[in-house]
Amino acid sequence: MxxxxxxxxxxxxxxxxxxxxxxxxxxxxxxxxxxxxxxxxxxxxxxxxxxxxxxxxxxxxxxxxxxxxxxxxxxxxxxxxxxxxxxxxxxxxxxxxxxxxxxxxxxxxxxxxxxxxxxxxxxxxxxxxxxxxxxxxxxxxxxxxxxxxxxxxxxxxxxEGFDQYVAHLIGVLPNRLDGLKIVLDEAHGAAARVSPEAFSRAGAEVITIGADPNGLNINDGCGSTHLGLLKAAVVEHGADFGIAHDGDADRCLAVDHTGEEVDGDQIMAVIALAMRERSALRSDTVVATVMSNLGFKLAMEREGLTLVQTAVGDRYVLEEMKEHGYALGGEQSGHVIILDHATTGDGTLTGLMLAARVADTGRTLKDLASVMTRLPQVLINVPDVDRTRVGTSADLAAAVTEAERELGSTGRVLLRPSGTEPLVRVMVEAADIDQARSVAGRLADAVKSALG
The missing domain is CATH 3.40.120.10 (Alpha-D-Glucose-1,6-Bisphosphate, subunit A, domain 3)
Incomplete structure (x- = not known):
């Protein structure tokens, strides 16, 4: 087996x-x-x-x-x-x-x-x-x-575990959330009681959706993988922003007051700057995976912060953080690890820290998240190829070199063999979506030709 x-x-x-x-x-x-x-x-x-x-x-x-x-x-x-x-x-x-x-x-x-x-x-x-x-x-x-x-x-x-955990979350917040109206989408999952309780105790006015788990409706059209309901609820209620968790609440994604998504990269950028101001961002370094948007890397460089990148998976982010003593890391998907206060990604803690930054600065989440600009990203899965030869094919290496030359410093190419299927993932980022699509299409053809 x-x-x-x-x-x-x-x-x-x-x-x-x-x-x-x-x-x-x-x-x-x-x-x-x-x-x-x-x-x-x-x-x-x-x-x-x-x-x-x-x-x-x-x-x-x-x-x-x-x-x-x-x-x-x-x-x-x-x-x-x-x-x-x-x-x-x-x-x-x-x-x-x-x-x-x-x-x-x-x-x-x-x-x-x-x-x-x-x-x-x-x-x-x-x-x-x-x-x-x-x-x-x-x-x-x-x-x-x-x-x-x-x-x-x-x-x-x-x-006693419920109250102990909520007290821990409130105890590590740098400031209260009074005056904020926040919509929480709990994905009918594990945080359906914890998250609203924590945000309310911290002073926020809370509106919940997806907070009635019945054993059968978890992640069903709601939560961090289905943001449509949250976007609509934030706009309908005139909320300052919204927070979405997944079924076990180790993820956090957000929606600003206009209904626009704020992804894990943007959340990390906002929290990183807040932690630096409190001298809590050790070595002025953030850890993320190679799938983080190039816009995140450019934003961190512009702000004078170091970005260390790992293989895909929050476990690899955590290993890097523990080995070098870094305080903040995560993934674009919303797994954010604040190592001084959690040993895993913690969606409720992340949402609270994001809200604390909004409350402390008086700025909107949309404004705070604008510290980085997400570059257009195109992902193509190329099936039925020999994924084991991604790193050894000379023809494919030449195609990647040509793509990188064309994109220059404002774009990025990533080829990843799937860990479970006979396919290769082609990811291209560029300042222009049409260029990203064009380069990704040519690289996908090169993968088929070289590895098919």
Whole structure:
């Protein structure tokens, strides 16, 4: 079988790809890998378990709890909370591991299991590989030591987590939000209670949409992947701006008072300048992926800030931040990591910090976001090609060199082989949309010719 872990845990159609048996087995394996150090240190290992509101999360939660407790791990059930809340609680409660059941922005039939290490940090590849190895061994019949009697884990509901997390969010804000009217789109997801509570306690007038999860409607035409409802609501209510989360609320996108989208790059630009003013932007550096818009890089250079770019994926952003002690990083999609206050992308925290900047400056979000200009970006997927030869084809290299020469300093080319499909993604940015389309089309033809 192929590798189970993707870029963000194990994910698939619940009860088809991701079954109760798999969730139980993965939890036992995770207990062996992540909790054994705590057990050998002389205390009973503990896990924090949370989920988003998907209906399938109910039976998957039961399976995860059964697996952990059967492996001798005590379980604190925190209920429906965002991924960053589970990460935060895993850290502050001194738990040996955390588990979040969510498929993030995916449609309702999907679900996922995300494991967090001690401190609330995402797992590196080596830990995931160890969990998968033990899972495969158990799945194929290898026995494992099962505790009995007082050795089995105990399970209890930890209802204090909601208030602890909200208090944490309010406690790190640099200023209050009094006088702001904000529309929040909660995607019928994990932040449906947390986010409105946090914004209200911080002083904002809050209007909510997508805040009535029923287990079946998560991400359904709303949230950060469907901004239409939020744009309309912001204009209708005359709000200062709007904030949109995804299903597990580790993302934040925004809409200004005119109904225009403010993406993750623009949000990072606004927050970066605010953090620099507070001397909180260490090394005057922001970390982003290679997919960030060239306009973001040009804006950071103009403002005297350094941009460090990584491979695509918030885990790679986080690794770079942790290695060098940087304070801010994220993705164009709205995963923004403020490392002094969170171990993962945190959509509610990001939205609060963005709102704090608006409140503090008295400027509109539209004005603040104008610090960067998004250059036109064209993305073409070229299917049925040998993606493994992207970096070795001389003909393709020549085509890229010619495209870069034509674009000069006001454009950019990026070729990315898909990690899961036989296709190559061609991305071109240019000051002019017609030029971007023309160059992207020629490069897509070159990919077909060289790799087809």
């Amino acid at each position: 192929g590798r189970l872990f993707g870029t963000d845990g194990v994910r698939g159609v619940a009860n088809a790809d991701l079954t109760a048996e798999m969730a139980l087995g993965l939890s036992v394996a995770a207990a062996h890998v992540l909790a054994e150090a705590g057990t050998f240190a002389g205390h009973r290992a503990t896990a924090v378990v949370g989920r988003d509101p998907r209906a399938s999360g109910e039976f998957l939660e039961a399976a995860v709890v059964a697996g952990l407790a059967s492996a001798g791990v005590d379980v604190l059930l925190v209920g429906v909370l965002p991924t960053p809340a589970v990460a935060y609680l895993t850290g502050v409660l001194g738990a040996d591991l955390g588990v979040m059941l969510s498929a993030s922005h995916n449609a309702m039939p999907d679900n996922g299991v995300k494991f967090l290490a001690r401190g609330g940090h995402k797992l590196d590849d080596e830990l995931e590989d160890r969990i998968e190895k033990i899972y495969d061994e158990h799945r194929t019949g290898a026995p494992w030591d099962r505790p009995t009697g007082s050795g089995v884990g105990r399970v209890r509901h930890y209802n």
